Amino acid sequence: MAVFGLVSAVAGFVKVRYLIDKAIIDNMIFRCHYRITSAILFVCCIIVTANNLIGDPISCINDGAVPGHVINTYCWITYTFTLPGAHGKHVGTEVAQSGLGNDNQDKIFHSYYQWVPFMLFFQGILFYVPHWIWKNWEEGKIRMISEGMRGVLTSSIDERVSRQRRLIKYIYDSIRTHNTYSFGYFFCELLNFVNVVGNIFFVDKFLGGAFLTYGTDVVKFSNMNQENRSDPMVEVFPRVTKCTFHKFGASGSIQKHDALCVLALNILNEKIYIFLWFWFIVLAFLSGCAIIYSSIVVMMPTTRESIIKRRFRTGTPKEIEMLIRNIQVGDFLLLHLLGQNINVNSFGDILRGLCDRISGTSVGGTPSAPSTLEISPFYSSLDGNEKETMA
Secondary structure, eight states: OHHHHHHHHHHHHHTOOOOTTOOOOSOHHHHIIIIIIHHHHHHHHHHHTOGGGTSOSOEEEOSSSSOHHHHHHHHHHSOEEEOGGGTTSOBTTTBSSTTOSOSSSOOEEEOOGGGHHHHHHHHHHHHHHHHHHHHHHHTTHHHHHTTTTBSSOOSOHHHHHHHHHHHHHHHHHTTTOOHHHHHHHHHHHHHHHHHHHHHHHHHHHHTTSOSTTHHHHHHHHHTSOGGGOOOHHHHHSOSEEEEEEEEEOTTSOEEEEEEEEEOTTHHHHHHHHHHHHHHHHHHHHHHHHHHHHHHHHHHOHHHHHHHHHHHOTTOOHHHHHHHHHHSOHHHHHHHHHHHHHBOHHHHHHHHHHHHHHHHTOOGGGOSSOOOTTTTHHHHTTSOHHHHHHHO
């Protein structure tokens, strides 16, 4: 119950929401970074710090010359080690435990375990940073211009038409001024990819170079003959390790005391990092595909036409082509995000009005465009540059 309470406390930070009226300013893959991945990492951080699941994270035994609490603290804050040559041997006849044996051979030192919660928390923040940058860069523009048209429409028809007219005027008057807006989005999308790939190498460095092949090694292990296999999870996250403690004896000579340490925390760490390995690989692949897709959208106007066509169902091919040829990538991104926040019919009406504006006709057959007073509900919320554009 204590762990459940801690996990519930994370929800306030991660902000897992199902609000219909919340403005959408990114795509599904973007949200996988700052919502799903950050939530996973924060929950894992809480789990590895919940001692009531496994008891003490380290428990060492020795010859009794050093008090138990002393050797536990010492081995926890310094390091323990295993012997790579002792893995894969038969426990009980050849070695006492996997990775333990005669010290006169190469050693692998393990000092990561006390830093695992801090690493997981830090990684959770890293996956949230691109969203934080984009959210501040975007400055709530989509939320402001789509106010009253998102979610369930409760306003009257006249009010919706009035809002659409003001929105059409704003988009038309600010055409070709949104390239900086789109640059921020594509930059943060690239930052997501760099972040997930960087985290793979970051964790690999943290685990002593064992993370890059960790997942493939575990898959190979599961397909090997049970008699002739060595568990890679035990090698990377050993359950029992050795620790050496030196102290002065009664005559002033240096005494060496060996201890066997049970790292109960590693039973959780091995499962957490095998899941993260597969999740990071999948997320890196999806993020790479998102970047390629965005590059195609930027470089190929025909791709932008196809995207608009899916939501502008009443538009003719010539109208859609004319619209794309008269707007830039930044304008297209604004329209695309706007289309994710309002229903298809309203979005089609807005694109129809924008096409009429661009082709030189008035919206809905009216002789003149809406006045500045009519667009005041969101005009006052725009920044100075946008106001100058609309003036």
